[in-house]
Amino acid sequence: MNKITTIKEVIKHIKNEDTIMIGGFMGNGAPPTLIDAVIEKGIKDITLISSDTATIDYKTGKLIRDKRVKKLYASHIGLNKETGRQMTDGELDVELVPQGTLVERIRAAGFGLGGILTTTGVGTRVEQDKQKLTVEGVEYLLETPLHADVALINAKRADKSGNLQYQGSMVNFNAMMAAAAKTTIVEVDEIVENGEMDPNLVVTPGVFVDHIVKRGENDE
Amino acid sequence: MNKDEMHTLIAKRVAYELEDQSLVNLGIGLPTKAASYIPRDIKVTFQSENGFVGLRGLKDDETNDGTIVNAGGQPVGIEKGGAFFDSATSFGIIRGGYVDCTILGALQVDKNGNIANYMIPGKMVPGMGGAMDLLEGAKKVIVAMQHTAKGNPKILNECNLPLTASQAVDLIVTEMGVIEVSD
Numbered sequence A: 001m002n003k004i005t006t007i008k009e010v011i012k013h014i015k016n017e018d019t020i021m022i023g024g025f026m027g028n029g030a031p032p033t034l035i036d037a038v039i040e041k042g043i044k045d046i047t048l049i050s051s052d053t054a055t056i057d058y059k060t061g062k063l064i065r066d067k068r069v070k071k072l073y074a075s076h077i078g079l080n081k082e083t084g085r086q087m088t089d090g091e092l093d094v095e096l097v098p099q100g101t102l103v104e105r106i107r108a109a110g111f112g113l114g115g116i117l118t119t120t121g122v123g124t125r126v127e128q129d130k131q132k133l134t135v136e137g138v139e140y141l142l143e144t145p146l147h148a149d150v151a152l153i154n155a156k157r158a159d160k161s162g163n164l165q166y167q168g169s170m171v172n173f174n175a176m177m178a179a180a181a182k183t184t185i186v187e188v189d190e191i192v193e194n195g196e197m198d199p200n201l202v203v204t205p206g207v208f209v210d211h212i213v214k215r216g217e218n219d220e
Numbered sequence B: 001m002n003k004d005e006m007h008t009l010i011a012k013r014v015a016y017e018l019e020d021q022s023l024v025n026l027g028i029g030l031p032t033k034a035a036s037y038i039p040r041d042i043k044v045t046f047q048s049e050n051g052f053v054g055l056r057g058l059k060d061d062e063t064n065d066g067t068i069v070n071a072g073g074q075p076v077g078i079e080k081g082g083a084f085f086d087s088a089t090s091f092g093i094i095r096g097g098y099v100d101c102t103i104l105g106a107l108q109v110d111k112n113g114n115i116a117n118y119m120i121p122g123k124m125v126p127g128m129g130g131a132m133d134l135l136e137g138a139k140k141v142i143v144a145m146q147h148t149a150k151g152n153p154k155i156l157n158e159c160n161l162p163l164t165a166s167q168a169v170d171l172i173v174t175e176m177g178v179i180e181v182s183d
Helices: A007-013 A032-041 A061-065 A081-088 A099-110 A174-180 B003-015 B030-037 B087-095 B131-137
Strands: A019-022 A046-049 A069-074 A093-096 A116-118 A132-135 A138-143 A148-159 A181-192 A211-214 B022-026 B044-048 B052-056 B077-084 B101-104 B108-110 B140-144 B171-173 B178-180
Touching (some): A007 A032, A007 A181, A019 A174, A032 A148, A081 A093, B003 B140, B022 B030, B030 B101, B030 B140, B087 B131
Parallel strands (some): A019 A046, A019 A148, A046 A069, B022 B101, B101 B140
Antiparallel strands (some): A116 A138, A132 A138, B044 B052
16 A cells, blocks of 8 residues: 555545544644644644644644634643633633643553553542542552544654654654554655665554655645 | 742752752753752753653754754753653653652642642643643652742642642742651
8 A cells, every 4th residue: 555645635534523633742743734734624623632732823733723623632731822712711622631641541542442540630630520440559540542533643754664763852642643543644754665764763663654745745 | 039039049959959860850940940050969860751861951052953842842952871752651751650850830739748730720721731640650749939929828738729639749949948748
């Protein structure tokens, strides 16, 4: 299967009311071209799962700014005042999830688990309406998987099989999101032939990746 | 003292609490300042919850290519011997007890070591980010904050804001003093 495609083709996989995961942390490691394509196509009523909402005119912040998101799962929204305003005014439904729990819920969805147990959030508002389990004398919250229709992720380099390598701190949520969605689309700087990437140094195996677009080349 | 002087005093004092060869996570804002005042005779490694160990400030002659940021999204560098990893590994390191010490800011702390630092209902809801996990997993939790907020005490018998974690704080450092939370 040829995974290499164009923005124009790949955007057909995303529709209104989809649950979309977008990688990155304060925009670092979020896929800029894919986010812009979602904006341009007018996709709306999104359920967005992301570490944060960056800042108002940057990366995932643009989706909030343009009111494309109806429900948000994130760990931190403090650096995007518009997200806070929409939440306070009842325009946006926000579920704040501790960051470590957020990535584990994504991992659980990708890796076939029914949930994870964590002590994070015990004794806080996070435990409300959640099942508690005691294991070896310690009380844990049962946190359930977060699935998605589409994951939009970002990497430095892909080979034609979709094996990925990242740069700097840009791997963050991308690696787990790649596994957790029905369709995973990655935006990269560079695509190499199979065999050119050392299999020992692959971070995300290509089995999780459905479509690859190269930044700057597939804009039309 | 103005606010800047207070923050510098607190940052300098809290830096003295760090131990040689420890792995440390600093919260955004005032705690980050502590990195500038680490005593010269100790070696501390910083963990950044967005996915690496070996965080350091950018050098003067270093270009910022935007590929490495700290937990506040600001450009930083990585030390020789550092490592990048994904968020699941990062919070595995945090919850797994590999972080020796975390220094965080707070809105309120109480006598039982309960801490509130992620929301003021109806006013400010920035979210907890990685703070709940750090409070659960770090071996030692130090709060670095101003003693009061606009004249109102922040160290209380009982927090009245939503808690970020219960019975988590070990030490409080303010411009007025250093307070150990004990049973």
